[in-house]
Amino acid sequence: MTHEAGIPLGLKFKLLSDTPQDSAAQVVGDVVVGDHRDLDTLRAFARGCDVITFDHEHVPIEHLRALEADGIPVRPGPDALVHAQDKGVMRERLDAIGAPCPRHRIVADPADAAAFAEEVGGFPVILKTVRGGYDGKGVWFVRSQAEAEAPFKAGVPVLAEEKVDFVRELAANIVRSPHGQAVAYPVVESRQVDGVCDTVIAPAPGLGAELSGQAQELALRIARELGVVGHLAVELFETTDGRILVNELAMRPHNSGHWTQDGAVTSQFANHVRAVLDLPLGDPRPRAPWTVMCNVLGGDYPDMYQGYLHCMARDPQLKIHMYGKDVKPGRKVGHVNTFGDDLDDVLERARHAADYLRGTITE
Amino acid sequence: MTHEAGIPLGLKFKLLSDTPQDSAAQVVGDVVVGDHRDLDTLRAFARGCDVITFDHEHVPIEHLRALEADGIPVRPGPDALVHAQDKGVMRERLDAIGAPCPRHRIVADPADAAAFAEEVGGFPVILKTVRGGYDGKGVWFVRSQAEAEAPFKAGVPVLAEEKVDFVRELAANIVRSPHGQAVAYPVVESRQVDGVCDTVIAPAPGLGAELSGQAQELALRIARELGVVGHLAVELFETTDGRILVNELAMRPHNSGHWTQDGAVTSQFANHVRAVLDLPLGDPRPRAPWTVMCNVLGGDYPDMYQGYLHCMARDPQLKIHMYGKDVKPGRKVGHVNTFGDDLDDVLERARHAADYLRGTITE
Numbered sequence: 171m172t173h174e175a176g177i178p179l180g181l182k183f184k185l186l187s188d189t190p191q192d193s194a195a196q197v198v199g200d201v202v203v204g205d206h207r208d209l210d211t212l213r214a215f216a217r218g219c220d221v222i223t224f225d226h227e228h229v230p231i232e233h234l235r236a237l238e239a240d241g242i243p244v245r246p247g248p249d250a251l252v253h254a255q256d257k258g259v260m261r262e263r264l265d266a267i268g269a270p271c272p273r274h275r276i277v278a279d280p281a282d283a284a285a286f287a288e289e290v291g292g293f294p295v296i297l298k299t300v301r302g303g304y305d306g307k308g309v310w311f312v313r314s315q316a317e318a319e320a321p322f323k324a325g326v327p328v329l330a331e332e333k334v335d336f337v338r339e340l341a342a343n344i345v346r347s348p349h350g351q352a353v354a355y356p357v358v359e360s361r362q363v364d365g366v367c368d369t370v371i372a373p374a375p376g377l378g379a380e381l382s383g384q385a386q387e388l389a390l391r392i393a394r395e396l397g398v399v400g401h402l403a404v405e406l407f408e409t410t411d412g413r414i415l416v417n418e419l420a421m422r423p424h425n426s427g428h429w430t431q432d433g434a435v436t437s438q439f440a441n442h443v444r445a446v447l448d449l450p451l452g453d454p455r456p457r458a459p460w461t462v463m464c465n466v467l468g469g470d471y472p473d474m475y476q477g478y479l480h481c482m483a484r485d486p487q488l489k490i491h492m493y494g495k496d497v498k499p500g501r502k503v504g505h506v507n508t509f510g511d512d513l514d515d516v517l518e519r520a521r522h523a524a525d526y527l528r529g530t531i532t533e
Numbered sequence: 534m535t536h537e538a539g540i541p542l543g544l545k546f547k548l549l550s551d552t553p554q555d556s557a558a559q560v561v562g563d564v565v566v567g568d569h570r571d572l573d574t575l576r577a578f579a580r581g582c583d584v585i586t587f588d589h590e591h592v593p594i595e596h597l598r599a600l601e602a603d604g605i606p607v608r609p610g611p612d613a614l615v616h617a618q619d620k621g622v623m624r625e626r627l628d629a630i631g632a633p634c635p636r637h638r639i640v641a642d643p644a645d646a647a648a649f650a651e652e653v654g655g656f657p658v659i660l661k662t663v664r665g666g667y668d669g670k671g672v673w674f675v676r677s678q679a680e681a682e683a684p685f686k687a688g689v690p691v692l693a694e695e696k697v698d699f700v701r702e703l704a705a706n707i708v709r710s711p712h713g714q715a716v717a718y719p720v721v722e723s724r725q726v727d728g729v730c731d732t733v734i735a736p737a738p739g740l741g742a743e744l745s746g747q748a749q750e751l752a753l754r755i756a757r758e759l760g761v762v763g764h765l766a767v768e769l770f771e772t773t774d775g776r777i778l779v780n781e782l783a784m785r786p787h788n789s790g791h792w793t794q795d796g797a798v799t800s801q802f803a804n805h806v807r808a809v810l811d812l813p814l815g816d817p818r819p820r821a822p823w824t825v826m827c828n829v830l831g832g833d834y835p836d837m838y839q840g841y842l843h844c845m846a847r848d849p850q851l852k853i854h855m856y857g858k859d860v861k862p863g864r865k866v867g868h869v870n871t872f873g874d875d876l877d878d879v880l881e882r883a884r885h886a887a888d889y890l891r892g893t894i895t896e
Contacts (some may be wrong), residue, residue, distance in 0.1 A: 174540040177560050178794075180855030180867070197540050199562045355851075431541075435850050450846035456822060483813035486716075487798050492543030504543070 171431070171491070172225060172423065173198050175439035181447075186215045193493040194225065209233045216242045223400060224422050227254045238375040243397040245446045246346070247420045253396050254421040257329050258300040267395045268274045268416050269388060272407070274331040276300075280318035283330050287312075297321040299328045309365065334415055336407035340374050340391035341426035345401050345441040345451055352393060353388040353441060353454040355434060360405065360426050366502070369521070370463040372429045372456060375409075375513060385414050392419070401442040403427060425465070425505075430454070432489040432507040433461025458509035462520040466504040467495040469529035481506070481523045488523050534854070535588060535786065536561050538802035544810075548675040550577045556856040557588065572596045579605045586763060586809045590617045608711070608762040608809045609784045617784040618760050620692050621663040629713070630821065632751060632759045633778050635770070637694040639663075643681035646693050650675075653695040657852070661692045697778055699770035703737050704789035705752035708804040708814055710762050715756060716804060717749040717815040718797060723768065723789050729865070732884070733826040735792045737875060740771075748777050750862060763804040766790060783884050788828070788868075793817070795852040795870040796824025821872035826881040829867040831860040832892035844869070844886045851886050 173183050173194060178531035186202050187195040195201045204211040206229045213236070221243045246254075253260040260272050273290050277283045277297070287293045299308040299321055311333075312318045321328045339360045346352040356373035374382070389404040403424035405417040423456060427438035436444075436452025444451050474497060481488055485508070492504040504527070508520040525531045536557060549565050550558040558564045563770070565645035569592045572770050579585060584606040596790040597611035609617075616623040625863040626636050636653050640646045640660070650656045659797030662671040662684055674696075675681045684691045702723045719736035721769040737745070768780040799807075799815025807814050837860060844851055848871070855867040867890070873884040888894045 171541070174537050177534070177537040178852070178854040180857050182559060182857070195547060197536070197562060199564070201562070334691040444845070450842060451849065452845070452851075453849040459666070477815060481805070482815070486814065486816040487813075491628070494543050494545070526852060 171428075172223075172439045172443060175437055176443050179440070179443065179449075181443060184219060186212070191496075193495060196494045198370065208235075209236055211242065212237060215452075221245055221446055223442070224251075227251060227421060231255060231524065245395065245401065250396045250398045251421055254419050256300050257298055257418075260419055261329065262418055263365055263396065264392070267391070269392055270413060272296075272331045272415050274329055274333045277328055279322060279331040280315050283312065283318040283328070284315040286330040294333050296331040296333055299324050300325040300329050301326050304371065305313045307365075307381065334407045335410045335412055336415075338374075338408050339417065340377070340385060340406040340408050340414065341370070341424070341432075342385040342406060343392055343401065343424065343427040343438060344389045344404075345438065345445050345454070346390075346393040346398050347445040347451060347460070348399050348448045350394070351451050352390050353436075353451045354390060354457055355427065355438070355454045357382045357385045357428060358426055366467075366500075367465060369465075369517075370426050370429050371513070371517070372433055372461045372463075380411070381408070381414060386491045388414065388416070392416075400445045401427065401438050425463075425502075428491070428505050429461040429463040429507055431491065433457060433463075433509050459511050460513045460516045461507060461509040462513075462516045463507050464520040464524035465502050465503055466492075466494075466506060466524050466527045468499050468501040468503050469527075470499060471529050472497045474503070474527055477527045477529065481526055484526075485519050485523065488519065490523070534791075535586075535806060538800055539806050542803070542806060542812075544806060545600065547578070547582060549574070554859075556858060559857045562598055563657075568765035570596075572599055575750060575825045576603065577602060578602065582797070584608055584809055586805070587614075590784060594618060607825065610760065610762065613759045613761045614784055617782050618659055619663050620781075621690055623782055624692060626759065627755070630754070632755055633776060635659075635694045635697045635778050635780075637692055640691050640693040641868050642685060643678050643859045646675065646681040646691070647678040649693040657696050659694040659696055661694065662687050662689040663692050664689050686712075697770045698773045700773055701737075701771050702780065703740070703748060703769040703771050703777065703789070704733070705748040705767045705769060705789040706764065706787065706793075706801060707752045707756055707767075708801065708808050708817070709753075709756040709761050710808040710814060713757070713761050714814050715753055716799075717753060718790065718793060718801070718817045719819055720745045720748045720769075721789055729830075729863075730788045730828060732828075732880075733789050733792050734876070735824045735826075737756050744771070744775070744777060751777065751779070755779075763808045764790065764801050767804075788826075791854070791868050792824045792826040792870055794854065796821060796872050813864045822874050823876045823879045824870060824872040825876075825879045826868055826870050827883040828865050829855075829869060829890045831858075831862050831864040831866050833862060834889075834892050835860045835887055837866070837890055840890045840892065844889055847889075848886065851882065853886070 183198050184200040185198040202215050207516045213427050231248045231252050258317040264271050277286050287295045294313045297310045297312050310321050341360045342357050343355040358370050359374035361369040393402045401423050402509045403420040407415045423442050430437040489507040495503045506523040510516045546561050547563040548561040549894045565578050594611045594615050597607050650658045657676045660673045660675050673684050705720050706718040721735040722737035723734050724732040764786050766783040770778045786801045786805050790849045790862045793800040852870040858866045865886050871879045873879045
């Protein structure tokens, strides 16, 4: 999707990919297959690149520092990216800049987790390994000291967080360039199912101007304080008592911003590459009153072709984005975007297409 | 641009390109460099392709018939494409189906051209080689028998056409699929400078519903009668006496449809590949009251980077599409799209960006 956004800008990408089957490797011209955890591979890859950016956050920070020392611009840079890699570092830094977070601290063992639970009003609490988690992986909802054993098995520090009473989840997506220009997309509502993003509604329905402005300003401040370059997604809780708290950070085009491909004047992918290249940023404003994104998850049936035909025929306005991945149950294999004036209609069309493609419904 | 549109559809392209520097070859993963006029090259290339389509019309018809005989679907097929390759065949067929054309006939030599001029009310007349012309090449505006010598030098049949008194040029863009579904984009106004498309305004300002409907129906009828699959651009004259006459046909995504990338729900490129694959077509309706496309031509200065920065900074809503071509004076190296509610503003912004990128203006 970043390549797609780079084509009109006249950009040429070189891709380091784990396998030749990765989504990006199927469409980018210049692909190197290799391990992003290996410094020699990274160094050989980086030679001749004007700038390096990412579609995930898992390249080791020390390797990125080595590339920077070699003179290769890395955007976002390691000093920023570490906050998206390590939840412990992230929480510490957010506390230091006064960004509102759930109560939290690093816990040493299950007994310490129980002590933390005591401090925040009792179980349940959330335990997270500080590194390596995504889409609900590396996150435990813990009701007792006995249940707090599992997170410690990975040998990675464990962060405990209070269970927040929230109305819904929001995301504030912003893009910041090296010279400090920044744009803020409308704050969206993000609905999760089993810890995986399911639906994003842009803008978040009924969100007041005050809370919306707070969320955008918070994301812009985090980006500035952490020195983020490129796209920053700040995942938020909207609490039952009307506050916003930071849940997670992502420093790359993010699932909560996929709606921008068809719903904003400039997509998150286009603005990410514009930022990475220090080009002036594009207008982040929406093109329709409502845009909805639903993720397409794999179902039991590996061939989506009939569903694909049906959805296109049923809704000629539907925007389908497939990733070229093999279909496996529960795997994100694409997403759909819909837009229009009537939220119920826009939601129904996206929901229907995602469910139909997955095989959950027929008609 | 077709590759860009194919990415969200999960499509993988294989490209036959004249050189590794061609625009498409810079961004498509699987590129074969070879001569599209050589049958062996075409046959080797076509092996394993599900379907073949084009971004120009210059593959010899007999070679396409050979590929079809080999069992490779070619869309649009040679029986349709011949009408876009040979203006003599096109005019004959349009006459046969009663499509309104300028008066015309094949002329044998300059004296015959003079006789034709006599038949249509005198010089000037237009002479065209029936094959090989585009962007004003292969077209002569002829004021006398002496001026009629040049077109005959290529050794290709010459078509004479009356000089039409027209108010402006229009284009009707439609897309048709193998099972006969078709969509019609709004009819646009196309402004030419020195025979090269300069500005496209969607929809054509002030065009009445009757003439607009006539143009769309005409394009749909031509597509059906000629068996076109994919995108068909029908370039039209709007005459001073309120008629429309067919000027040219193009059977591929066309410059007069570039506005659809940012101005329509489904772009011409997306609908072309959907048609070629016999997928249901996408909504062709506009997303804004006005969309304007201006071509970016190369100027005297080969480095457009500063202009590029300036235009992005001046107008964050501007949609720039660069082709990755070396800049040469007068060469089409990209285009810009603008959209909005106010035509004067939308036109000014596109015009300004194209002129600034070319270096015709500074500020």
